[in-house]
Amino acid sequence: MYHPAWYIPRISLVYSRDGDGKTDMAQLTQDQKDQFWRDGVLVVGDAVSPEQLADLRKTFAGWVEESRAHQDDYGETLDGRPRFDLQPGHNAEVPGLRRVQSPEEISEVFANTMRNARTVDLCAELIGPGIRFHHGKVNSKLPGTATKVKWHQDFPFEPMTNDDMITCLLFIDDVTLENGPLEVIPGTHKGPIYSHWRNGVFTGAVADDVIEGRESEIVKCTGKAGSVCLMHANLLHGSAPNLSNDPRTLYIATYYAEDAIELSPNHLPSTLTHELVRGEASGRVRCTAYQMELPVVPEGTSFFAQQESADAG
Numbered sequence: 001m002y003h004p005a006w007y008i009p010r011i012s013l014v015y016s017r018d019g020d021g022k023t024d025m026a027q028l029t030q031d032q033k034d035q036f037w038r039d040g041v042l043v044v045g046d047a048v049s050p051e052q053l054a055d056l057r058k059t060f061a062g063w064v065e066e067s068r069a070h071q072d073d074y075g076e077t078l079d080g081r082p083r084f085d086l087q088p089g090h091n092a093e094v095p096g097l098r099r100v101q102s103p104e105e106i107s108e109v110f111a112n113t114m115r116n117a118r119t120v121d122l123c124a125e126l127i128g129p130g131i132r133f134h135h136g137k138v139n140s141k142l143p144g145t146a147t148k149v150k151w152h153q154d155f156p157f158e159p160m161t162n163d164d165m166i167t168c169l170l171f172i173d174d175v176t177l178e179n180g181p182l183e184v185i186p187g188t189h190k191g192p193i194y195s196h197w198r199n200g201v202f203t204g205a206v207a208d209d210v211i212e213g214r215e216s217e218i219v220k221c222t223g224k225a226g227s228v229c230l231m232h233a234n235l236l237h238g239s240a241p242n243l244s245n246d247p248r249t250l251y252i253a254t255y256y257a258e259d260a261i262e263l264s265p266n267h268l269p270s271t272l273t274h275e276l277v278r279g280e281a282s283g284r285v286r287c288t289a290y291q292m293e294l295p296v297v298p299e300g301t302s303f304f305a306q307q308e309s310a311d312a313g
Contacts, residue, residue: 027125028126036232038187039186040184040187040188040189040231040234041184041219041221041230041231041235043223043227043229044229044230045223045224045226047117047118047170048113048119048170048226050226055109059103059107060172060249063097064142065095067090068092069092071086072086073086075101077102077105077268077270078105078269078270079269079297081101081300082101084097084100085098085099085100085101087142087146089145089146094142094144094145095142096144096147097142098140099137099140100138101137101268102136102270102272103136104136104270105270105271105272110138110251113170114136114277115277117170117228118228119170119228119230119253120277122228122230126166126230128258128278128279130259130276130279130282131276131277131278132258132260132274132275133253133254133273134254134255134256134273135266135267135270136268136272137252138172138250139252140247140248141239141248142242143244143247144242145242146241147241147242148180148240149237149238149239151206151236151238152196152204152236152237153193153196153235154167154234154235154254155193155292156194156292156293157204158233158254158295159263159292159294159295160256160260160262161261161285161286162257162259162260162286162288163232163233163290164257164260165232165233165256166230166231166232166233166254167230167232167233167252168228168252168255169182169221169229169231170226170250170252170253171223171227171228171229173225173246173249174246175223176222177220177222179243179246180239180242180248181239181248182220182229182231182239183221183240184218184221184231184237185211185235186217186219186235194206195293196295202295211236233254233256257286258279259282259284259285259286260285261285264294267295267297
């Protein structure tokens with residue numbers, strides 16, 4: 001049922017309860033499924049338990065403290081790039097840890113969440129039953145940092161033989177209108193796959209004229225910590241800087257239908273990439289028709305540098 005005390009226009013925060021009063025997020029009604037496929041986005045409450053949420057927060061807080069001792073991006077991922085991405089202006093007094101790449105590789109808390117959160121069951125109901133893990137990261141906007149995300153679609157970063165692919169944004173903190181929430185244009189997952197190239201450079205962002213004139217359609221996705229925003233990989237989205245005194249941290253895990261195969265190098269490879277987290281391997285591949293320009297794997301720590309290149313160019 002819908003929680004009576006909290007509602008987002010056009011994006012529903014869904015709570016369902018079983019007979020003993022416990023929250024059960026492993027089921028979606030047909031209306032909820034229809035909403036996801038209509039809008040390309042759905043916000044669901046209680047995707048993790050209070051204990052899981054506390055462990056995620058504690059783990060990330062430890063990484064923030066660790067980052068105070070570093071001046072440059074640090075750590076190492078499977079492909080040799082830094083794991084911990086620091087916002088320009090980061091320092092010991094005002095840390096700006098804006099991304100942790102593949103946190104599942106270094107934290108059992110995040111690995112367990114990736115495999116066992118109710119988020120995965122929701123994805124299985126939408127694009128399952130077989131589900132594989134594509135990649136994960138933590139994106140954070142700490143108070144006093146200017147991190148923003150330009151408008152883009154996820155699928156052009158991670159083309160597959162079919163686009164049954166969901167980006168799951170788990171709210172580690174409360175997400176409010178002031179602390180840089182996800183902004184989306186509902187329904188755009190049904191439209192074209194836009195170019196993310198400018199002047200021969202893969203910028204990871206669409207052209208400004210793609211968004212111009214559509215400002216009235218933009219919806220901001222807010223919710224309590226522990227909620228998850230399920231977003232189709234083709235949906236246009238971005239976010240503004242954090243203008244509040246509160247952090248806005250997300251654990252972002254992407255899942256895809258088991259019968260899809262990558263068509264370009266994974267932009268964030270890890271030892272857990274392609275792990276089957278629900279269902280069984282079918283031994284089949286499913287293809288859908290589309291055309292798009294291939295992406296470029298970031299040479300720097302993350303795609304933030306790619307998006308910043310658009311300003312320099």
